[in-house]
Structures are given as C-alpha cells and as structure tokens.
Amino acid sequence: xxxxxxxxxxxxxxxxxxxxxxxxxxxxxxxxxxxxxxxxxxxxxxxxxxxxxxxxxxxxxxxxxxxxxxxxxxxxxxxxxxxxxxxxxxxxxxxxxxxxxxxxxxxxxxxxxxxxxxxxxxxxxxxxxxxxxxxxxxxxxxxxxxxxxxxxxxxxxxxxxxxxxxxxxxxxxxxxxxxxxxxxxxxxxxxxxxxxxxxxxxxxxxxxxxxxxxxxxxxxxxxxxxxxxxxxxxxxxxxxxxxxxxxxxxxxxxxxxxxxxxxxxxxxxxxxxxxxxxxxx
Amino acid sequence: xxxxxxxxxxxxxxxxxxxxxxxxxxxxxxxxxxxxxxxxxxxxxxxxxxxxxxxxxxxxxxxxxxxxxxxxxxxxxxxxxxxxxxxxxxxxxxxxxxxxxxxxxxxxxxxxxxxxxxxxxxxxxxxxxxxxxxxxxxxxxxxxxxxxxxxxxxxxxxxxxxxxxxxxxxxxxxxxxxxxxxxxxxxxxxxxxxxxxxxxxxxxxxxxxxxxxxxxxxxxxxxxxxxxxxxxxxxxxxxxxxxxxxxxxxxxxxxxxxxxxxxxxxxxxxxxxxxxxxxxxxxxxxxxxxxxxxxxxxxxxxxxxxxxxxxxxxxxxxxxxxxxxxxxxxxxxxxx
Numbered sequence: 275x276x277x278x279x280x281x282x283x284x285x286x287x288x289x290x291x292x293x294x295x296x297x298x299x300x301x302x303x304x305x306x307x308x309x310x311x312x313x314x315x316x317x318x319x320x321x322x323x324x325x326x327x328x329x330x331x332x333x334x335x336x337x338x339x340x341x342x343x344x345x346x347x348x349x350x351x352x353x354x355x356x357x358x359x360x361x362x363x364x365x366x367x368x369x370x371x372x373x374x375x376x377x378x379x380x381x382x383x384x385x386x387x388x389x390x391x392x393x394x395x396x397x398x399x400x401x402x403x404x405x406x407x408x409x410x411x412x413x414x415x416x417x418x419x420x421x422x423x424x425x426x427x428x429x430x431x432x433x434x435x436x437x438x439x440x441x442x443x444x445x446x447x448x449x450x451x452x453x454x455x456x457x458x459x460x461x462x463x464x465x466x467x468x469x470x471x472x473x474x475x476x477x478x479x480x481x482x483x484x485x486x487x488x489x490x491x492x493x494x495x496x497x498x499x500x501x502x503x504x505x506x507x508x509x510x511x512x513x514x515x516x517x518x519x520x521x522x523x524x525x526x527x528x529x530x531x532x533x534x535x536x537x538x539x540x541x542x543x544x545x546x547x548x549x550x551x552x553x554x555x
Numbered sequence: 556x557x558x559x560x561x562x563x564x565x566x567x568x569x570x571x572x573x574x575x576x577x578x579x580x581x582x583x584x585x586x587x588x589x590x591x592x593x594x595x596x597x598x599x600x601x602x603x604x605x606x607x608x609x610x611x612x613x614x615x616x617x618x619x620x621x622x623x624x625x626x627x628x629x630x631x632x633x634x635x636x637x638x639x640x641x642x643x644x645x646x647x648x649x650x651x652x653x654x655x656x657x658x659x660x661x662x663x664x665x666x667x668x669x670x671x672x673x674x675x676x677x678x679x680x681x682x683x684x685x686x687x688x689x690x691x692x693x694x695x696x697x698x699x700x701x702x703x704x705x706x707x708x709x710x711x712x713x714x715x716x717x718x719x720x721x722x723x724x725x726x727x728x729x730x731x732x733x734x735x736x737x738x739x740x741x742x743x744x745x746x747x748x749x750x751x752x753x754x755x756x757x758x759x760x761x762x763x764x765x766x767x768x769x770x771x772x773x774x775x776x777x778x779x780x781x782x783x784x785x786x787x788x789x790x791x792x793x794x795x796x797x798x799x800x801x802x803x804x805x806x807x808x809x810x811x812x813x814x815x816x817x818x819x820x821x822x823x824x825x826x827x828x829x830x831x832x833x834x835x836x837x838x839x840x841x842x843x844x845x846x847x848x849x850x851x852x853x854x855x856x857x858x859x860x861x862x863x864x865x866x867x868x869x870x871x872x873x874x875x876x877x878x879x880x881x882x883x884x885x886x887x888x889x890x891x
Contacts, residue, residue, distance in 0.1 A: 323753055464837075467835070491826065491827075516829060531757075533810050539765040
C-alpha cells in the first residue's frame, strides 16, 4: 500500500531580482518524508521565518509545483490530480482566520459550498446536515453559526469554523499552517487539543506547521526541523525536542522562554551583562 | 528590584478610563477598552503587562503616552509621570510641553519597526529626525553619538548609512530600540517589541532591552501576550482582562502563587517541553467590551464564580505583600 502523503526529494527555488541581477533562491532543498496510510498522525514541520515551511505547505497543497522531486498523494503525483478530487482529500487551514474568510460573507455559506463541492451533499438539507455534523466535531453547531459574519466571532471560534469547513469535505489529510499563532492564549490549547481529537477519533492525519516548539512537543507524533530550506533534524517529536542534536535545533530549543525560564534577563538573578548568542546576519 | 532602592514611582496610574466613542447614523456606541486601571511603575524596573488581544493593553499604554486619537478618548482618571508633575496625564498637557518631554523623557518602541523607520530615508536621517533637537551639537557630533549608541545594541556604525530594507527584521528592531533609548529617557514604553521576531532573535533583543534599561536605570513598561517573555524579563507583572487589571505583583510571585483564576489558567495552560501533562483551553470567549458582563468581567468563564461575582465589581486588594488581586473568591466581600 502506498503512503498517504509522500515527499520524494522535493525542492523549490524562486528567482528574484530584475533583468540584470537575477538570483535563484532555494526555498526548499531536497526534503523527503512519508505519512503512513493507516496510521493517523500529527506530523509537525518546525521552522522560523525564511525556513521554507510555508513553501513546503503550499507544495503539499498543490499550490506550487516543486522545481524538482515529487509530492505524491496515495501514490499518485499531486500535479496529475484533478483539482476538485484533490481538494476532497487534502484541506488547508490557514494562520489568520480573519483573513481566510470574506468579512461580507456569512460563515455558513462557506460550509454549504464546501459540502456541495467536495462532499457528497446534494441539495440544501444534506449540506446543512453535513455542516452541522462538522461544526459539532469542533464544539460548535449550525444554530450558533447560521447567518453570522466573521466579525461577530472571536479568533478562536473563527478558527474552529475554519477547521469545521475543512472537515466538511471529509479529507484524509489536513495541512495547517500556523493555525494557533493568531488565537488568544486562553483558547489556544482548545484548538491544539482539537487536532489531537481529529487524529484519534476521526483518523485524520495532520501536517502541522509551526514555529512553536512547546505545542509541537505537546501534540505531535513526528517532526522535522527546517533551517533555510533544509531539514536539519527529524524523528519522534518528544525524543527530538527533549534531546536535540543539531546545533540549530539546540539553539531553537534554548531560545524558548517558558514560565520556568524565570529571571533569565532579570536583574537579581543574572550576571551584570546578559549574554547574547552571536550576531544576526 | 526592591522598593527600598527607590520608593517614588515614575508613573502613577489611577483609575484610568479610556473609551472608544463612535456615533454612526445616530447610534452611539461606547467600547470601554480601559476601565478603571491603577498601578505604579518605579524607577529602574521593567513592569510587564500581559493579556489577550483586545484586553486593552495597547489602549492603556497609548493613553499613558498621550497618543489617543478619536474615536478613542481618555474619559477619566490620571496617569502622572514624575518628570511632568504639573499635569495629571500626558494627553492633557499642551502640545509644546509634550514635544519637550517626548523622546527626551518618554519614548516608545513599537511592534513593527517599519512603523517607525521611514523606508525612503537612511537610518541616520531617522536618528536626526527623532533625537537631534533634543541632544543638540553639530551634525558630526550627533552622528558620532548615534554611531556610539548603535554599538550598544551590537550594530555596526555603517548601519547609519543603510536604508531600512537593507537590514534584517532583528537588526531593524534593534535600530528602533537604539532610537528609543539614545536620549536616555526616564521611561520607555515597549509594545510587543519582539512579537514579530524569530525566537532566537527575540532572545537577543530582550537581553538588549534589559542591558540598556539597567545601564540607564530607566523604567520600562513592557507589553506582550507571551507569558514566557514576562517570566524571563519583567520585574513586576500586571494581568489585564477585558479592560481591567485583575492582578499585579512581583513577577516571580505571580508565577509562583497566581491568585486570580484567570492568571492561574494562563500559567497552567502553557505547554512545556519535557512535560506531557494535558493542558486545557478556557471555555467561553473574552467579553464584548461594548456590552461587558456586570460585576467581575471574568465571571462567565470563571471556574470559581459565585452569585456575588455577577453583581459586584471586585476591588484590587493587596492580598499578599506587593501582590494585588481583584477577585471575590480570594478577597470575600470587597467591592470596588
């Protein structure tokens, strides 16, 4: 049986600059990994700005074609899929739910449209039933959402609606690009826990793209750490983050500030000058 | 820092209120973004303000800095700086007075460095625009001074001749820190200065803010929603919820013994590397500040809510030494 998702030596380069100063920028270099078909998991891609993690997400979603290598879904090159058939299998969730939804459009219409286009709903009643079922899976209901506009909901609720919209299509894979970084702290863990439930109860696999090592440790099964387009470390999430071996992974981990890093820069705990870790380019 | 080193506060905020007032098609709407906030910031300390988006953190510091523009208005209370004792708020002082103290005594580091730096002007021109008239001297003397100050934030003097787009995000944010501190102000307001930065760069920038603050013995009001940053950097910590301050105290005390249920949740819900404990989000959503719930604004989401919480606003009480909290469950029967 072929893998649910397989990246086979995928690279992507962009050209930048004008006629006389054209440069090639390699955003993603030679990345390979595979998600097993019958083992749902949360696969995390960790990286900072410029690491190529969003470019990687866009290649998995078929928005960008790789410059070399192949992205395969269930053994077939993503580029050969008919777009609608592909979107029925793979659904995206984006960082900022306020940007993902049109402010002038009622939210339930997104759910109905997805149900009619990618689900198997024929007719209004079926679409409503599917929308309601998906909303209940994220802890909302159609009665709460019907007729509401994006500005009437909080960021956390709106991100739940975005997840429900993805679920309506009954996909096998969700690609979530920084899905909690715009969500308020008090609601963030409900969204992260929701991803865990989707994996455990619905058997969905999720590619979770983030710069937040703590939630990656908390929820993911396996991860890769990217730096400037290259995978520098990969493996089981908790093992890698507990004992990172690559210098960059270690640097990232040491820079994470938690309530336990009390007084790292406070006057009464630290030496006179606080050490800084090298200079930026 | 201990209170013995300098007892007089540099900033005294008392019952500060700032509302958004709009009137569209004859419908008046009032959003109470900041509603009765009181706290002190002393010399030589970093006071941190934590809270979620739309909890009123940014409105609060804008009010303190006198940067309000309609529809936002300061409605009541005071925010008095020790270097401007004759006015009870910067926003109430006449413009010529504000011009004199701004940047010299009170400066502001913003989240996006590009909001501060003019993309069409070299860094040295930005420095001259902001600080030359306060520091004086010839053009050459001033540039030398700017170059020397840039070295404090570990930037090469050649940065002065660069345009903002030639610098990385971390370097630009260091330039804005250098800009905000070159006049050695008594008070610096930093509004999410590291939120847009990568964690590795953030660590350096925070260390830099701490070093410069210590060198100048100035006060910093530091806003971020990131509790990890507060734990690492701030001396005092205030927690805002829905336009009100619900708790404040020495940062280690707030983390060791959080008193308000909201603070407890904020600290307990943070996942940590090396800890697999289940973390929960908080039920419900932050209130709409145009129609906030009566009594304690946290009560609809509070696990400890009692009948009194829905009717009486809890007062800020110094429950532990230098540690205040506004909660009926902690201080029974104390209303504001």
